[in-house]
Amino acid sequence: MTKVKINYSSLMVPSYFVERINRFMIKCKLKESGEKVEAHLPDSGRLKELLIEGQEVYLLPNDNPKRKTRFSAVCVQSADSRGWVSINSQVPNRIAQLAFSSNILLSYKGWEYVRAEYTKGHSRWDHLLKRDEEQMVVEVKGVTLVNDKKIGFFPDAVTSRGTKHVLELIEINKEKNWKASLLFVAQREDIEEIRPATDIDPVFSEALKSAAKSGVKIVGCRCKVSLDGIQLLDEIPIHI
Template sequence: MKKDHKKERFISFPPNLLPAIFVERPNRFIVKCRLEKTGEMVEAHLADSGRLLELLIPGKLIYLRKVEDPKRKTKYSSVIVEREDGNGWVSLNAQLPNKLAVMAVQGKLIDSLKEWEYVRSEYTKGHSRWDLLLAHKDGRNMLVEVKGATLVKEGLGTFPDAVTARGTKHVLELAQIQKEDGWETAILFIAQRNDIMSLKPAYHIDPAFGEAMQKAEKAGVKLLGCRADVTLEGIEVTDEIEVGT
């Protein structure tokens, strides 16, 4: 039977997503929205701690899923939000990039990783836990740190959208591990929207992260990126994009 490669890199959203209008974000993990169908004001969990200032604008269309869990403080979770130009969607779940990264590696979407095999997620080495561990047939191992990107201007994506001391620390750690025998390292950016054509550090937001990226690149850390297509049905990792410093 012929494999459905699209299915192997596609994550479905729950059916019957509820359209709502974004009103405000009282804290990092909560958004207030007005359900389109009933007009009811509800609170929804937001699984992305980034600033998202360009996306979470009052009046924007956002889709929610209802959560039947009596232990949850909120009965809804945010799933996607309308793009700034109104011509598509952006995923609001910061947990999806790691899953999409595994799909990209296993689906051989990234040229420089085609000879590497996925071993496991959440691997501890040194002082940190890394998103992916890959292995090469020649015995080398590779650590991959995954970053989800949502910020874009005229096709150029940037990361981060808020200062990330933890992210900078990880980048510098990868540069050190890259020097060890038998180890390779990479940073893989997953664009959670299909209008990001290339990506670079957001120096205007976090210059320290940008400088760390430059050091990592000089040390030999691979800088990689993939783009995802987002619809009401789900999110699919589609192709590789260029990442520079």
């Protein structure tokens, strides 16, 4: 597979997680100075299994005076301390765009990348692809939750927005010359397959089952996260 990678800044600094202040802000203690700082958390997911007191988090400093915090969270060490997990919900979308532009995901072979953020129906979709007379909208979802059997689950909290997207994809897929797809991007290397988190959001899980039965393309892939960056590794199975 052609290398698709987003490099991390060398300016990142290590810290230890202290507490979550709200959906988009955490408090950390800088490893070098011991200073407690607030950092922007670019992921509104629950992240309960990742944001553990004392866990190592890498932060990126920013000098934008308009920002409320001096730092943004980039990645956190996994609970077993064997690897790193991306905690930026925008990264899966960027990885997907690079993969589509390079045409390296086998499940999308033959589809040409057109653009990001395409509005159709009642939603704005992450990506638009085309193949001959057909077009395809793709919605991307990041996965960070994993169990001890290396099974990744989505979502990690109830997502009415996610369910709405899946139901709309079903309708788009019925239209002439239109296809629809959902791409799950695991933001950690230790996920070997992805399943819907039925115990967390049964409504989303049922919607996903309906989408699979109706022909919506559902694809999974995983990434390796290190302190150098996040790199797309391969496609992994989706079990619904």
